[in-house]
Amino acid sequence: MGKVIVVTSGKGGVGKTTSSAALGAALAQGGEKVVVVDFDVGLRNLDLVMGAERRVVYDIVNVIQGDAKLTQALIRDKRLETLYLLPASQTRDKDHLTPEGVEKVIAALKKSFDWVICDSPAGIERGATLAMRHADVAIVVTNPEVSSVRDSDRIIGLLDSKTLKAEAGERMEKHLLLTRYDPARAARGDMLKVDDVLEILSIPLLGIIPESMDVLRASNVGAPVTIADGSSAPSRAYFDAARRLKGEELEVTVPGNEKRGFFGKIFGRKAA
Amino acid sequence: MNLFRIFSRPPSSAPAARERLQVLLAHERAVVGGDSDLVAKLRDEILRVIQKHMKIDQEKVSVTMERGDQMSTLAVDIEIPFKPGKKAA
Ligand SMILES: Nc1ncnc2c1ncn2[C@@H]1O[C@H](COP(=O)(O)OP(=O)(O)OP(=O)(O)O)[C@@H](O)[C@H]1O
Ligand SMILES: [Mg+2]
Numbered sequence A: 001m002g003k004v005i006v007v008t009s010g011k012g013g014v015g016k017t018t019s020s021a022a023l024g025a026a027l028a029q030g031g032e033k034v035v036v037v038d039f040d041v042g043l044r045n046l047d048l049v050m051g052a053e054r055r056v057v058y059d060i061v062n063v064i065q066g067d068a069k070l071t072q073a074l075i076r077d078k079r080l081e082t083l084y085l086l087p088a089s090q091t092r093d094k095d096h097l098t099p100e101g102v103e104k105v106i107a108a109l110k111k112s113f114d115w116v117i118c119d120s121p122a123g124i125e126r127g128a129t130l131a132m133r134h135a136d137v138a139i140v141v142t143n144p145e146v147s148s149v150r151d152s153d154r155i156i157g158l159l160d161s162k163t164l165k166a167e168a169g170e171r172m173e174k175h176l177l178l179t180r181y182d183p184a185r186a187a188r189g190d191m192l193k194v195d196d197v198l199e200i201l202s203i204p205l206l207g208i209i210p211e212s213m214d215v216l217r218a219s220n221v222g223a224p225v226t227i228a229d230g231s232s233a234p235s236r237a238y239f240d241a242a243r244r245l246k247g248e249e250l251e252v253t254v255p256g257n258e259k260r261g262f263f264g265k266i267f268g269r270k271a272a
Numbered sequence B: 001m002n003l004f005r006i007f008s009r010p011p012s013s014a015p016a017a018r019e020r021l022q023v024l025l026a027h028e029r030a031v032v033g034g035d036s037d038l039v040a041k042l043r044d045e046i047l048r049v050i051q052k053h054m055k056i057d058q059e060k061v062s063v064t065m066e067r068g069d070q071m072s073t074l075a076v077d078i079e080i081p082f083k084p085g086k087k088a089a
Helices: A016-029 A060-064 A099-112 A126-133 A146-159 A183-188 A194-201 A213-221 A233-245 A262-266 B003-007 B014-035 B038-053
Strands: A003-008 A034-038 A083-086 A115-119 A137-142 A173-181 A205-210 B061-066 B073-078
Touching (some): A003 A016, A003 A146, A016 A115, A016 A137, A016 A173, A016 A233, A034 A099, A060 A099, A099 A115, A099 A126, A146 A173, A205 A233, B038 B073
Parallel strands (some): A003 A115, A003 A137, A137 A173, A173 A205
8 A cells, every 4th residue: 555645835835846746756766656646726737847738638637527537647757657647637626626536536546556645735725635634644845934834833733633644543644844945045044944943843854955946947847856857956855855755764964054075165155 | 066067057948948838828728718628629529439339448548648839649549349249240
């Protein structure tokens, strides 16, 4: 049985879709069978970020309504054999996602994939609660900024009350993924510190993803950043986060604090 | 750290973004404008015609599409069972 992961945040635009694609591709590069599911019905974007937008045949609503089989709706990545996408519908709204339908889809996906990554829409309404409903593990995506931290706290509350795990009296495994972390602003003291966010939310840290042009570039060409440029700073951070998800214990490096190599020394403080 | 990233800029990615969006939006606008996605329409009608003549097992049908700017492709791959008993005498 595969593991179901929800990538959620409450606040919009913090990096859920970017992270879902990047982590999915990182896990798939390690040979794991991965499906990334877009729950943002009406405003799908995961297909664009993964570069599959021209190949969408059927979507999750078609599957739920019985117009297509799950296997027909899954799109296999052109670069990674074990990476699949289940697109959201673009033309219909969230009401077409029924709890029973979602349950069936997730149950079927769990049988044939090692990882089922659910990219949640923003907000705390139906779409977001359905995306988290069947999760075994939650990744709470947060930017080091007050409103994002507040919304994450709200989402953590929902994860601990509205999920199947919570209702069964079990503990939901939650991880914090701090994204769009800007080392320059951190050095100036204009950004919430990692420790502050951790203390406030008190869930373990999965990784810190630096703010980077590489993310923008990857989305322009339609590749998860961990495929577009595996050696870039955000990619390395995502690869490490994927290893932690698999249970490895790795120290988290704060972007800008890593030991600098030869060139880092020459170009000195510019990066810090 | 990669040398090339310091001394030369990677090729710009904005043109790729522009091109992808143009193709995608042309198709999506057609749908919103009521024209319905032609490729999707063909997909549904082809499947319906085939269903008139045989019972198709959804699991045995694979449909792929690729939307392009000049041309789109639609491939419908269906397993048609062969029944020797029905041979014309
Ligand atoms: N580490 C990063 N560095 C730079 N830009 C980033 C980074 N992470 C995400 N972005 C950019 O932020 C924007 C929002 O990202 P994304 O779509 O992943 O967020 P989201 O949480 O899925 O949004 P929504 O709530 O609308 O679904 C995108 O333009 C993306 O390219
Ligand atoms: Mg998103």
